Amino acid sequence: MDKQKNQEEFEALLRETKREGIDYVIEDLEKGGFFEAPASAGHHLNVPGGLCEHSLNVCHAGLAIWEGMKGLDAASMGEVKRESIILATLLHDVCKMDIYKRTVKKRKNKLGQWEDAEGYNVSYKDFPMGHGEKSVILLLLSGLQLNDDEMCAIRWHMGAFGLNFNSYEDERCYDTARIEYPLCAIVQAADSLAAAIIETTAEDIDSL
Structure with a gap:
């Protein structure tokens, strides 16, 4: 993993949107430890x-889904802007940047x-403040101008896993x-494909 290269691509994609407040977001992500944080604690x-x-x-998966879906439902995809996919996918998990704390754990090696x-x-x-809703709030606090569909996509990116089924x-x-x-739907699908396919390792499969 080339962290510097990833950060440069991440920032370049965000700036490509030319969205008001994006430089403040990048500054706050840097200060908040986003670029050093893991994606999960143990997965x-x-x-x-x-x-x-x-x-x-x-983001890469989301853009690929969007391009592919244009041939299946051009009308619906015409409602979705490329900049919205970039913003919602790249920023869906900013809620995680402050929750992981380094520690030492016990684990079994290959010899058991x-x-x-x-x-x-x-x-x-x-x-x-929750998960998807926390991401939206942090971005708004940074001064980012978000459209309704972008806020909803970030809020509900976990799909049904982000639902309180006791709440009608x-x-x-x-x-x-x-x-x-x-x-x-694009952001939900892209998040699932990234975690379940793109980021799955041989070690993950062996541990099944």
Whole structure:
């Protein structure tokens, strides 16, 4: 993983959108540790810089889905802007940049012996505001101008995993956002493809 190269591509894609407030977002991401954070504590890309690489993978997948879907449903895809895909995919997980804390964990090596290994614990104490909704709030606080479909796509990027099934309002909002904004489905699909296919390693398969 080339963290510097990933950060440069990440910033270049964001600036390509020419969206008001994007430089403030990049500055806040740098200060917040986004480019050094892992994408998870113990699953996909749980290494320094993993969060940025995951975000790029989601962006690449999202743009590919958008291009492919144009031949299947040109009308719906005509409602989705390239800049919106870039913003929603690259920034869907900014909520994670402050939750992973370095620690030492015990894990078994290939010989079945326990050994110390660097890893991460998860803490939500810095800003316990949920997941997708936290990302939206942080971006707005940075001064980024987001459209409704972009906010909904970021808020609901976890799909049903981000739902409170005890909340009728949550279910209705989620269903409405997916129907009203095609961007939501694109970002959800791209996030899933990145984590389940692009970032799956041989070690992950062996551990099944």
